[in-house]
Amino acid sequence: MFIQExxxxxxxxxxxxxxxxxxxxxxxxxxxxxxxSLLIGDDINEVLKEASEKIKEGR
Known part of the structure; x- marks a missing residue:
């Protein structure tokens, strides 16, 4: 919480x-x-993996 504020x-x-x-x-x-704001309730590892794949695909 102290980091978010x-x-x-x-x-x-x-x-x-x-x-x-x-x-x-x-x-x-x-x-x-x-x-x-955007709230993502998923595992950060999975979110970043998916983002990386989309970047590599050029999306």
């Missing part, structure tokens, strides 16, 4: 910032930045 604040005040939380158990965000 500064990122929530930066997301709130930086116009082009977007917050992504990847955590299979505790995917939460600050309601103030809900429109600038």
């Amino acid at each position: 500064p990122f929530w604040e930066m997301t709130q005040y930086m116009r082009d910032a977007f917050y992504i939380n990847i955590n299979p158990k505790d995917a939460i965000t600050n309601p103030v930045i809900r429109e600038k």
